[in-house]
Amino acid sequence: MDRKEEFVKAVKTILEIIGEDPKREGLLKTPERVYKAFLHLTEGYHKDPKEVLGEALFTSTNDEMVLVRDIEFYSLCEHHLLPIIGRAHVAYIPDGKVVGLSKIPRMVNVYARRLQIQEQMTEQIADALMETVKPKGVGVVVQARHMCMEMRGVEKICSTTVSSALRGIFKENIKTREEFFSLINAPQNRRF
Numbered sequence: 001m002d003r004k005e006e007f008v009k010a011v012k013t014i015l016e017i018i019g020e021d022p023k024r025e026g027l028l029k030t031p032e033r034v035y036k037a038f039l040h041l042t043e044g045y046h047k048d049p050k051e052v053l054g055e056a057l058f059t060s061t062n063d064e065m066v067l068v069r070d071i072e073f074y075s076l077c078e079h080h081l082l083p084i085i086g087r088a089h090v091a092y093i094p095d096g097k098v099v100g101l102s103k104i105p106r107m108v109n110v111y112a113r114r115l116q117i118q119e120q121m122t123e124q125i126a127d128a129l130m131e132t133v134k135p136k137g138v139g140v141v142v143q144a145r146h147m148c149m150e151m152r153g154v155e156k157i158c159s160t161t162v163s164s165a166l167r168g169i170f171k172e173n174i175k176t177r178e179e180f181f182s183l184i185n186a187p188q189n190r191r192f
């Protein structure tokens with residue numbers, strides 16, 4: 001049996017255990033659909049985030065803060081395999097090199113499309129940027145809703161979890177940190 005067949009068999013078993021009939025018409029193709037969906041939702045395991053960033057590095061004399069905010073993402077929590085839906089705000093101060101802007105959301109996606117806990121994902125994003133672009137510093141804030149806290153468990157549908165990771169000058173310099181948080185929160189920086 002190949003891996004796909006094993007997956008399909010496992011989903012059929014799950015359907016039976018929850019009281020469903022995997023042979024009923026509406027469910028016939030479900031195990032295969034779930035297989036395809038999970039391959040997509042976890043495709044980040046087969047991609048190297050640092051390679052993604054490394055594809056577009058440009059020499060630059062700019063040394064002011066660059067912020068890509070409101071990067072929406074979908075992930076899965078590693079405890080319950082339920083969705084984490086959120087936004088990441090990623091900033092850095094260049095030190096001789098800037099990265100192609102689109103590569104930042106691409107890198108966020110690579111980490112999001114794995115089984116995650118929010119704090120780990122936040123740190124991974126910061127570290128990948130530090131190691132690849134080698135800037136003066138990095139700031140990352142992630143805001144997310146955890147379906148395992150909304151649809152089940154504690155059932156708090158209004159709670160948002162906020163996590164941050166600061167590196168280099170963002171950690172050392174209070175003014176840089178303040179600039180970062182005010183840029184994230186400034187209403188005029190909301191989408192126009």
Ligand SMILES: Nc1nc2c(ncn2[C@@H]2O[C@H](COP(=O)(O)OP(=O)(O)OP(=O)(O)O)[C@@H](O)[C@H]2O)c(=O)[nH]1
Binds near residue numbers: 078118119146
């Ligand atoms: N720190 C952290 N915890 C998370 C994240 N996603 C889910 N969790 C938590 O992981 C914990 C797992 O706790 P357990 O007691 O082992 O599992 P559980 O019985 O399903 O817990 P409840 O959700 O409280 O019902 C829960 O408190 C979840 O809220 C995350 O991204 N970061």
Ligand SMILES: [Zn+2]
Binds near residue numbers: 080082
């Ligand atoms: Zn969970």
